[in-house]
Amino acid sequence: MNFLRRRLSDSSFVANLPNGYMMDLQRPSSCTSSPVSPAMERRHPQPLSASSSSSGSSLFSSLSSAMKQTTQAASGMMEPPAPPTPIIQKPKILLVVDDAHTDWAKYFCGKKVNGEIEIRVEQAEFSELNLASYVTGGCMVDMQVMRNGTKVVRSFKPDFVLVRQHAYSMTLAEDYRSLVIGLQYGGLPSVNSLYSIYNFCSKPWVFSQLIKIFNSLGPEKFPLVEQTFFPNHKQMVSTIGLL
Numbered sequence: 001m002n003f004l005r006r007r008l009s010d011s012s013f014v015a016n017l018p019n020g021y022m023m024d025l026q027r028p029s030s031c032t033s034s035p036v037s038p039a040m041e042r043r044h045p046q047p048l049s050a051s052s053s054s055s056g057s058s059l060f061s062s063l064s065s066a067m068k069q070t071t072q073a074a075s076g077m078m079e080p081p082a083p084p085t086p087i088i089q090k091p092k093i094l095l096v097v098d099d100a101h102t103d104w105a106k107y108f109c110g111k112k113v114n115g116e117i118e119i120r121v122e123q124a125e126f127s128e129l130n131l132a133s134y135v136t137g138g139c140m141v142d143m144q145v146m147r148n149g150t151k152v153v154r155s156f157k158p159d160f161v162l163v164r165q166h167a168y169s170m171t172l173a174e175d176y177r178s179l180v181i182g183l184q185y186g187g188l189p190s191v192n193s194l195y196s197i198y199n200f201c202s203k204p205w206v207f208s209q210l211i212k213i214f215n216s217l218g219p220e221k222f223p224l225v226e227q228t229f230f231p232n233h234k235q236m237v238s239t240i241g242l243l
Contacts (some may be wrong), residue, residue: 006145092159095123095141095163096123096196098123098164104121123155126165126179127174128144130144132182133183138188141156158188162190163190163194165212180197181198
């Protein structure tokens with residue numbers, strides 16, 4: 001130790017040492033590494049973790065999007081929401097049973113059910129119609145009509161019916177009561193009651209209903225032309241012979 005002290009105290013020996021040698025010798029041996037200065041820490045910041053970086057970028061993206069929408073709304077640049085697509089409903093089919101002298105289509109032109117659904121008129125006579133009715137399927141109508149010399153054939157399912165023609169006549173082949181029964185069988189709503197149409201196929205049956213009213217109200221309020229009913233012509237002939 002005395003030898004080292006003498007050598008270190010020699011100025012010529014110290015001058016010949018490398019630069020910084022004495023500084024390294026004077027450092028405490030207990031420190032294994034030098035601390036980093038605050039200036040060096042500011043120059044070399046620690047990298048952020050991937051999770052904090054991604055969450056920060058996501059937050060920034062959301063904030064930027066919200067600010068963009070707010071700016072566009074304030075300046076009127078945002079597109080208005082698209083209007084809802086209107087629902088187009090099929091027109092309701094009205095079957096009119098009448099001769100061609102009256103054009104019922106013009107009376108229903110522009111008319112709508114509940115102010116929303118259009119009405120399509122299909123007009124024909126009883127003699128131009130045929131039908132099939134089902135318990136759950138309603139009534140399907142086949143129509144064959146002549147229009148301006150052209151035969152028009154159509155099949156459709158009417159939504160309601162308007163009857164303006166007698167369904168029964170004493171004339172040969174003019175008994176259309178089966179068609180009235182088919183309309184009733186298919187549950188087709190009628191503007192005028194199908195019950196009344198079927199009842200009016202028999203004039204004596206209608207007159208019997210009038211007799212009930214006559215008996216209820218009296219001849220002063222409900223007068224009737226007196227008539228006599230015979231079930232068949234034989235009964236009528238035999239009665240006349242007795243007079």
